[in-house]
Amino acid sequence: MTGARDFGFVRRAADGTTAPIDRAVAVEMPVAIEFNGIGYAVLMATPQHLEDLAFGFALSERLIDRAGDVLDVVAHPAAAGVIVRVTLAKRVAGRIADRVRHRASESSCGLCGIENLEQALRPLPRAVRTWAGDEDAPFRALAALDALQPLGEATRAVHGAAACAADGAPWLVREDVGRHNAFDKLIGAMLRRGQDWDCGFALLTSRCSYELVEKAVLSGCPMLATISAPTTLAIERAAAAGLRLRVLVRGDALLAIP
Template sequence: MIERQRFTRIEPDGTSASITRAIVPEHPVAIEVNGLGYAVMMATPADLDDFVTGFALSERIVADAAEIAALDLFEAPLGWIARLAVPPERAAALAARVRTRASDSSCGLCGMDNLEAVHRALPRVPSATIDFTAIFLALGDMRAHQPLNAATGAAHAAMLCDSNGAVRLAREDVGRHNAFDKLIGAMAREGLGWDGGFALLSSRCSYELVEKAALSACPTLVTVSAATDLALARASAAGLTLVSLARSDAILFPPAPDAVLSEPL
């Protein structure tokens, strides 16, 4: 449930007024796998079945949603508990990545113990033909699929768009990683594929979002803000088409590798 709180709004000229605003929910979600505490994520407690499924796929806890034998959610006094049951051979590999601290989002990096793990191989994604008109159409329709952000001004969105730019499915969360995990989980649970479409995210693009896209076989990832250098490199390695700084007036398509220039900041 979205709560509302009272604030004092102050204008540049010093005038003030009392207003109420909706507040985006952010609650801890403790994820247990076969009885082993794996992570505590801060998330918006909506579509948690989708979130935990997508989290399990993005974290490589399972390779397919069908490997999740059970997913139980419990509301506790201080947050939520999600209990996953996976095959024993999957659970056996988790000991090295058990987390002992709370994380602010499902970033795909927390718990790694060496630099090589950051550069672990990603699967090659299907090739994609980019229809820029479809991207602009999806951008124009984006706000209509962000009710939580419209109410609070503090939520990210991840959307499944078809090849014509129509938004087929959308999920929101206080965290950009969580929103994408929710979308990936919802697609897995509903048996939906990318089918030549693309993912549209209301955020910047960093390494972990490319990781999630590649692991879900997404051919094209579109983000409203810019991409990092590692995101661009990892996307290229996976064959993922990465479109960033996607706005209503222009989008940014990555250059060929030999066209990248290095300039001091």
């Protein structure tokens, strides 16, 4: 499936002149994910690299521990979007029902609400690696990223997630209208290829939210860099897990959170 479609617009200039133009618009549609026949989540996503998305999302949800836990991924076009059916190995299948129960009761209150809060902030493992790369690496990664985002260049409406070497060279990029989806696609692509962060880091074209921090930690990433600011919870979760953060990355400056 394509990640963009052309639409006709009328361009209106400040001087009052108008002209018809065609412009690429990022595709956003519902992507329903099923695990072992159980409806799990509906993501609003760009329908590219959906197998990567399935692997990365499953890891981020702690349904799998490794690529071999995913036995099959099949995407089925539907009238309103896409259904991605994922088959997980028997050894992890029991996790699905438990997570579905917590996800289905997110709007509950009282004791159930307390349980949901605990689930939302489940303890993270300690980061498996400590960042010890080149401190100028995020600047190099940022300078190279635009050229590696064809969908972003065409639409200016999607997020990018890049896996970068320790010296800042991006070696794998995924894009999506959703920042979480873009990162899940990147993590899933790495998982499917059997590649790890190898002392490198992730650069995301988004704010640094706690969900992205958790995805980084669970994927074994030693450092997360983002072009926008962090939230308090992102900083706290990163500190607890030992994940290094570099935020508000610009061409001439960044903020380092040890």
